[in-house]
Amino acid sequence: MASVWTKTLSLLTGSESSIDYLKMPKRAKASRPLKSLTKRELLQLESEIGRQLFGEIPKGHSREFFHLDDKTWIWHEDFIDVNGKKQTATTKYEITDAGVLKVQEGARYSYLEGQELDNLLVAIQLYYEKVMRKVYHRDPNTGQKLI
């Protein structure tokens, strides 16, 4: 089974070239069905909504926030620091019955608590509501396709 991290990297950076992530996904126009989009492109559409849930993105920063699979969320942010070096941070959140497990680089693990947990849960609900309507055209209450 492919590594979650490998899948995440592939989704974030693309597999064709190292600058593929800089390309905008092909947007679904009103008359164009979503069915022509790949999983990566769908997740990029989701992330366009997800990245806006946490307020303004600082100039020069790039942010992604999306669901990776049926229990995993990814936060990714990168920017160029004052030394001109690219800095990146990727965090994986696993939603489990015991709580939300936060996994960061360097094998740092912790269960979310307090305000951070509250913020993530609110963001997930907002994301769900918006993405179901705007990307998948489904009623968030029933899961059924919107007419």
Next chain:
Amino acid sequence: MQKTITNLETGEFIVPETPKNSSEFPIDRVKIGTEFSSGDQLDLHAAGGELMSLEAVRMARAAVESASYGVTQEVPISMKERIQSAQFATAWLDYALNEELKAA
């Protein structure tokens, strides 16, 4: 059941407490006791580019779960419900995505 939560854009947003609970929907696909998949390697950001072995991942995870046991047992019911709601929402999003891909 619905609730109102703060939205950064509109100031107020109505969201379902959980997606509709029905055996017809992927809510039933949410599995208890999520674990890392076999073969996972936290290799992307390991210090010095070193790959982290699966065994090390398991050990680290076990340590965190052990240390967090007391905390997670004390999570208020309301928070447990919100976490469950997030589980459902995540499963639903994945279902919707896969349905789009299947339709392609």
